[in-house]
Amino acid sequence: MSFSAGLPIADVVSEVREALASHPLVLLQAPPGAGKSTALPLELLNEPWLAGQKVLVLQPRRVAARAVAARLAAGLGEDVGGTVGYRVRFEARVSAATRLEVVTEGILTRRLQRDPELAGVGLVVLDEFHERSLNADLALALLREVQGALREDLRVLVMSATLDESLPARLGVPFIRSEGRAYPVDVRYLTADPVGRVEDVVAGAVRRALEEHEGDILAFLPGVREIRGALGRLADVNAVVLPLYGDLPVREQGRALLPDPSGRRKVVLATNIAETSLTIQGVRVVVDGGLSRSQVFDPGSGLSRLVTGRVTQDAATQRAGRAGRLGPGVAYRLWSPRTQALLPAARPPEMLEADLAPLTLELAQWGTPDPTTLLWLDAPPAPRVGAARELLTGLNALDDSGRVTPEGARLLEFPTHPRLAHLLSTGANGALAADVAALLEERDPFPVGTGTDLSERVSALRSWRRGEQGRGDVAVLERIERLSKQWRRTRNVPVDNAEPDHLEVGALVALAYPERVALARESTSGLARSGTGRFLLASGQGAALPEGDALAGSRALAVAHLDAGSAGWGQAGGRIFLAAPLDPAVLSTRASWVDAVRWDTRSGTLVAQQERRVGALVLDIRPLRDLPGEQRVEALAAGIRSEGLHLLKFTPEAEQLRARVDSLRHWRPEDSWPDLTDAGLLATLEDWLGPSLTTVRTRDDLARINLLPALQGWLTWPQPQHLDQLAPTHLTVPSGSRVRLEYRPDGQNPILAVKLQELFGLADTPTVNGGRTPVLLHLLSPAGRPVQVTQDLRSFWNSSYFEVRRDLRGRYPKHPWPDDPWTHEPTRFTKKRLT
Known part of the structure; x- marks a missing residue:
């Protein structure tokens, strides 16, 4: 049975099979809609070299993992959880019958840590590899080591719609390209870049697309806030308008991916999770807002944060391809052709920009404290590895030699950043630790400018759970609660809705950010100046609270989020965004x-x-x-x-x-x-x-x-003697005077400043450095003023001397000015002294 019939990927299925039969690692490039994610894994499931073993398909996002698993299961006429299943963070749908598992990146890493041989797995597919996520690069490096040391029979297939052209040569492996696109896409640009908020511009383009084209519409916006704004602006259109983003409940995600049950047209407003692997049925038009929100390591918070920026060219190609999966399509790019030419080709590999604390801990657990021993596409930058080791050592996750400790091994059981894992692992109050960790990982439920106290966020979360009208964005509080609930299950603790102890919240924050415990700045008298809002962190950095913040009177703080300092904050250092009061006694214990x-x-x-x-x-x-x-x-x-x-x-x-x-x-x-x-x-x-x-x-x-x-x-012996011989402090001139030499930097000729009457009869310019270096003569008048600078004394006597003599003998009649300087006796005295 062919699962790829009618799909472009069908043209290369045989080539992929043959390559994998004889090579452990193969690269495949196929455009969006070709069927590489939803058909090719099924075509490979019964290959002889697989010998009945499992196939793992790595997807970078949970939404895509679920959707791809659903499409693969549908191709077999089964439900998810049978032959095809998936595993994502906090969720799994697999059974004893499952042979093809779609997993997210962290799940694959955990499986490799528990079972380096990947027993029972014959093929690992790394999909959407063009994103070059940290975990994907780590997975490839670990899999290559497994192939070289433990499993020669293990196959790895790396797939993407756009791969770095240098990748095949760098890896030295077979490279297969699928040229066919499912259907052509007409890409249209604006004549000029738009002005205004992206949600307004996208909403306007969606209205136009609904009037001019048939089929469903997929619109790309950078984040949830913009999606909500566009939803409000499109409330009156004749279509079902649905959001699609990673934190959306699974049922709501399904509504966005499937055709509307009543047959109405559908508009899906999505983040970049819809760029890859997902097929949103019925889409014939793409509206691309041109912005993307991506993860960037933020030294201010110690975690990765979302940053909004221009989409890259390869991502724009992926987005446009969504319109051509089910038929000819149209892609509106809401920017000008001039801007398109200026877009970066692709994002740098995450390895070069990300916080490497999670990767460094994974490598230590793998038994590789030195990352350079693995085969990387791009090696982790040494300074970032050093910073990660320092942090992990402070969390007691690594010992001084960089090897994982028992505490470090426990942290890897929590699928989150080591900072928050340490908080969850060691926090005595498990329910409060779950709430604090969830709040630190999710978006702030309070609007900007409403205070920095994290304890108030915990209080708002618990008030909302009690069903009371309180503060905070309800949608954000819902996401925080879902995550807190997962952490409570992991810690096996019940929910707690009591008002939190503010100092206990601070102690928990201090577990995640040990270098950010802080004391109020001291005055010149040495006394604490509580109330100024200025603090010194354990890291040595200064930081300040916003003016009038309620925490300004605290003697000590545990700071969670801050920036590195900006104009207007002066000597205060960085600006504190999120913190909690801390009992100074906690500092004493450390x-x-x-x-x-x-x-x-x-x-x-x-x-x-x-x-x-x-x-x-x-x-x-x-x-x-x-x-x-x-x-x-x-x-x-x-x-x-x-x-x-x-x-x-x-x-x-x-x-x-x-x-x-x-x-x-x-x-x-x-x-x-x-x-x-x-x-x-x-x-x-x-x-x-x-x-x-x-x-x-x-x-x-x-x-x-x-x-x-x-x-x-x-100076070492015999340098003092050589110094006096080669660079003497003085030279004796014909008059008998010992004249000081002035040595100059960078090997310039030293200066000998001497009255010209003291050199009568001397033909050759004096030298130092064993005769190699002539001095620079500053010939002086009787009053000690320079009258000539020369390194050719002979030429001076024969020419320039007579001009000097004519100019000066009237002013200095008591000094000798002979007609023949060659034969006159050199002297430092006047004529009277000579007689």
Whole structure:
């Protein structure tokens, strides 16, 4: 029986079968509507190489997983839960008869962790791979390792409508392309980019499409808020208008996907979940608002957040393809051709932008604390991995070597971010932990500007559950309650609708965000300034509450969501959006005594004390009686680096030594002279200056250090002798005077400033550096003013001297101005002194 008859994918089914029969990994590109998701898995279900084993089909979204499973089951004439089933977060419809499971990404990762061999599974299909989600990249890396180490017979099929053109070559595997599209789609653009809210523009385009075209309409909007706005604006059209988004109840999702029972036209207002894998029956027109809301890691909240931006070109192609699944279609793109040309081709892989804490914990559980040992398409960036390890160590999920702890293994049992998993795993009040975790994971039910206290959100949720009229968006509270209910089931605790203890809420937030416990900022007197709304976090970051916020008088906070700081917030640092009051006693249970030796820039002194700390928060201090010399040197060196080398006073002799050595570094690089430039000295402070810091405590002490011996001690034998020979401090001139040389940076010729009468009879310009480097002569008048700069003394005597003589002998008649400078005796005296 053919399941792909009449579908474009039918043309390549045989090629896919043959490729999988002889290769463990195969790539397939097929356009939207080709049947790769809803027909091809059935065609492969009875292949000889599968040997009766199961097929797992990975879908990135729950809505798509359910819909694809329904279509596959319908192809067999069965209900979901028979041969075809699905597993998504908190929900499964499978049975002993199930051979083809459609699963979401986290489900596949959990299965691999429990059973690395994937016993009983013969094929894994990674669908919609163009999205390059973090979990999809992780799944491919783990599956490739399983194939190489445990299961040579395991097959992997990677599918998408648009794949990176470089992917086949990078993987070195067979690449199959299905060219056919189910039906042509007429793509139409606006002549100019629209002005106004996207829901208004989309609603207007939907009205036009209803008048000009037959069939159902699929319109893309960035999120639930915009969908609700468009629903209101289309309330009077002659069609059934339905929403479609991920948090919609399953029954409502089904209404959007299936034809209207009474045969009326249908308008589906959807987020980007409808871009891929879903076939919404009856759709002949797509209206694309051009915006997409995608997950981006937000350092302010420590979780991923949704950010609205322009759709990418590959996503726009996916959206337009929805119109051509059941017949010729039309796609309205609500932007101009000029904007289309400027759209990015695709989103960067999520691996390069996402919070890597979940992935890092998964890898530690897999037994791979070093991510570089896996075969990645794009390796996790090392700085993000480092930040993830620091967080997970703070949550007691990883040990110091990066290996998973028993607590870390428990966190993986909760299908959520490790922060919230830690809250759920360790929070003593299970019912309150479920409510707080659900509120932190879902959208804020309160409008912007109504206070930051998370406890008030818990109170509103519980009031709503009691059936009371209260605060908060009801639709959001419904979603929060669905999630809280799942967490209560996981913790096996009953619902609790009592008013929450605000400090207990804060303690739970502190479990998820240990680096964001905070104390009110202190005044210069050292006293807490409660009421200002300014706080210092354990991470060292400053943060502030909105003006007039009810939490401003708190002595301590546990902060959940904040930004990294913006214009207008000044020294306060970031802005706090969500927090809860915290009992300072909670901080005391986490504090430990540490030696604190540091340079205080404000007072210009060395601070040496023991501090009882939680991160950057100091709860108590006591004197440090014994200060190890190494700590003193490290702290003073750090202070000098932070303020600059100007804290040290270099005498002229010290500066000249630095210049002489710097000259030889440029003239003779093969001799390995030390780097005495500012950068070089700052980099090696502990080495050359350390012995001079044993009694230093203040800026004045630093300024009094005699730096010349310290710099001289930085030269190794026989460099001091070579320095005097090659870069002497003075040169003896024909008059008998010893004249100081001025050495200059970057290997410039040193300057010898000397009265020209002292050089009578000297033909060759003096040199240093063993005769390699001539000095730059500044020939001076009797008053010590430069009259000529030259490196060719012979030429000066033969030409320029006579011009100088004519100009100056009238002004300085007591000084010799001979007609023949070659034979006149050099002198530093006047004519009177000579006689």
